[in-house]
Amino acid sequence: MIPVHSEAAFEAGLAELRAFNQQHAVRGRFVALYLGLRLMGDRMAPLGSVERTTASEIQAFLDLMWTKTHRAPPLNVLTAPFGRGGPNSGYSTVTGMFAPGNSTATNTWRNNLGIQKGVGCVASPELIAELTSHEDPRAACPHFVHDGHGHVCALSHPAARYRGEKQAIWLARSDAGFQVVNLDEPSAFEPYLRPGGARIPVYALLAALYCFAPLAVYPVRREVTVAEFESDFGFPPGFVDTTFDCDPNSPANARTINAADVSDSSSVVDVQPRESAGVGAPLPMLPEQVILNSGIQAEITVGLLFEAAGWTVFYTAGQQGLGYDLRVESGHTILHIEVKSSVGFVRPVLTASEWKAANTLGESFILAVVDFVGSDRQTIHFVHHPARSMSALERTTVSYVLPRDLWEGVAVPEVPTST
Numbered sequence: 001m002i003p004v005h006s007e008a009a010f011e012a013g014l015a016e017l018r019a020f021n022q023q024h025a026v027r028g029r030f031v032a033l034y035l036g037l038r039l040m041g042d043r044m045a046p047l048g049s050v051e052r053t054t055a056s057e058i059q060a061f062l063d064l065m066w067t068k069t070h071r072a073p074p075l076n077v078l079t080a081p082f083g084r085g086g087p088n089s090g091y092s093t094v095t096g097m098f099a100p101g102n103s104t105a106t107n108t109w110r111n112n113l114g115i116q117k118g119v120g121c122v123a124s125p126e127l128i129a130e131l132t133s134h135e136d137p138r139a140a141c142p143h144f145v146h147d148g149h150g151h152v153c154a155l156s157h158p159a160a161r162y163r164g165e166k167q168a169i170w171l172a173r174s175d176a177g178f179q180v181v182n183l184d185e186p187s188a189f190e191p192y193l194r195p196g197g198a199r200i201p202v203y204a205l206l207a208a209l210y211c212f213a214p215l216a217v218y219p220v221r222r223e224v225t226v227a228e229f230e231s232d233f234g235f236p237p238g239f240v241d242t243t244f245d246c247d248p249n250s251p252a253n254a255r256t257i258n259a260a261d262v263s264d265s266s267s268v269v270d271v272q273p274r275e276s277a278g279v280g281a282p283l284p285m286l287p288e289q290v291i292l293n294s295g296i297q298a299e300i301t302v303g304l305l306f307e308a309a310g311w312t313v314f315y316t317a318g319q320q321g322l323g324y325d326l327r328v329e330s331g332h333t334i335l336h337i338e339v340k341s342s343v344g345f346v347r348p349v350l351t352a353s354e355w356k357a358a359n360t361l362g363e364s365f366i367l368a369v370v371d372f373v374g375s376d377r378q379t380i381h382f383v384h385h386p387a388r389s390m391s392a393l394e395r396t397t398v399s400y401v402l403p404r405d406l407w408e409g410v411a412v413p414e415v416p417t418s419t
Contacts, residue, residue, distance in 0.1 A: 001223040002206045003260055004213070007070060012259035013207025014090075016252040017200070018083035024198040028082025030167060031192050031200075033112050033119065035209070036062045037170060037180055038233045039217075042351040043295055044180040048125040051349050052177025056095075057295065059109045063094040064296060070212040074099060079108045081208045113171060113178065115153050115160040120173035122155045128172050132185045138166040168192070184236055193243050201252035202226055202244040207260070216296055219319055232319075283313045283326075298341030298370040299325045302380065306337070310418035323357025324365065330418035336361050341370035348402045350392065358387040367402070369411065381411035 002009050021028055037044060040061055045051040066078045074097055080090035093099045093106045112118045121128055123143060134140040143154040144166075151166070152159040168188050172179040181188065193200060203226075210224045218224075218232055230240040240246060248257055283303040296317070303313045306328045317325040317339075326337035336357065340348040346369045350358065358365045367383040383389065383402075390406040 001225050002203060002210060002256070003223050004210045004221060006207075006211060006260050009207045009256060009260035010068075010070075010211035012256045013204040013211070014081065016204035016256055017081055017208055020198070020200060020204070020252065021082040021084070024195045026082045026195050026200070027167075027192055028080055028084065029108075029112055030119070032066060032079065032081060033062065033109065034170065034183065034189065034192055035233060036065050038183055038235070039065060040180075041234055042354065045178065047129060047172055047179045047181050049179060049349070052174065052179060054177045054343075055110065055113055058113065058178065059095040059107075060296065062109050064214055065217050067094070067214050068212045069214055077108070078208070112167075113173070115156055115162075115173075117163040117165060117167070119167045119170035120178070121169045121171065122153065122173055125172055125179065128169055128181060132169055132181050132187055135187055137169045137187050138162075184239070189243065199243065199245040201250060201256070202229070202240065202246045203248065203253040203256045205229075205244065207256055216300075216315065216317070219316075283307065283315050295339070295341055298368075298373045299339045301370065301373070301378075302326065302337060302339050302368045303328075305380070305415050309415040311335075311415075321353045323351075323353040323355075324361075333419050335364050335366055335416065337366050337368050339368045339370060341373040343373060343375070345371050345404065347404060348407065350402065355387070355392060358385075362388070366416075367407070369407065379413075381408065381413065382415065383407045383411045 002013075017026075017028075020026060036058075040053075040058070043053065043057070043061065045053045063077055066081075068076050068078055068091075071091065074093040075088050075091040077092050077094055078090060079092040080086075083090060088099065092108050095107060095109065096105050098105055114120050115122065121131075121137075121141075123131070123141060127141070131137040131140050138144050144151060145154045146152075147159070149161075151162045153162075168191065170181055170183065170188060172181065183189065206224055206226070206229055209229075210218060210221075219228075221228070226240060226246055230237075235243075245253065247253060283300060299315070299317050303315065303326050306313050306326070311328040311330045314327045314329075315325070316322055316327050324336040324338045326339070328335045328337060338350070338354050338357070340346050340350075348367060348369055350367075358367070363385050365385060365387070367386045369381040369383065371377070371379045371381075386392075386402060386407060389410045390402060392402055
């Protein structure tokens, strides 16, 4: 286990990841992006669905995920956990801010989402699904062509020229946004998580990921285990054990664990939620530097409304398979809130786990719909027991679309009164 508020464990883990990179040439920025896409889970639109996830939503999540709360802004986003992070020791600002001495705003993740040196692809979802089963998806693509000077994507206009390397395909991209592929395919993770067959020391990685992460990112714990890492990131059973170096006695892991064991116990903060909550963390603060108009902003906005109405709020977003973002309590009453938001009008799409929660939890499940989040047009609607109030339109991607003309007729503008 790694204590999540141990600076000694964090620094030891970073040192081990950077030593691993020097030996095995890890594509560290892409490892950070791959893990972010996995951790986003249901926040990412799946390949072939009717929805898209915007670049700003992905960037905001990655910025928050890699923010380190023990460092003062602006250089507090760990954009290079494996090193080679330039003059700022692997740290940067959040997207859109200006790092000290820079004349342009930070756009750490943007190029990595693209085609030229990124993981995006503009082919059809059907072709992308077929390509990801290949060992080298880019080379297998019929639109990956050589124009006499180098390889280009023939579908993009103007033709995107590959910049000396080609990455895996993780994202289908269009003008409307992104959809994520099946990240369990070997072509998606092998070149990154097992460079040259080497395995990343998992305890060092846990320290880099979990230590000093903002409350909104992971379930609240004092310590994190390998099994919890597997669950948080939605890895298939056994994936972590076969993909990462999970031997606590291997040198890199042992050094990280030993650093945690001998660290000052005063650096470990007890942040467990109160026992009666059952599941969830205190509602987190939204860091000022995180881009607004994101799902996280909407979740916190709704949570604050419930707090103002007298409810005790626990933040549960990001917990795989739970099916709701907030758990609120007042007296003996418990409600479960799923938040859906957009910078425009929302067409809620519920995942299989969210629709299951809506049916299972019944009267205690509320869908909060936030139109025009973060703008002066922001409006919040509360749909009580949506599984009873309407029939969802089931898509083949196993998500559930709630037509606006159906839920709007039963939505109310008020937070439920506490008891």
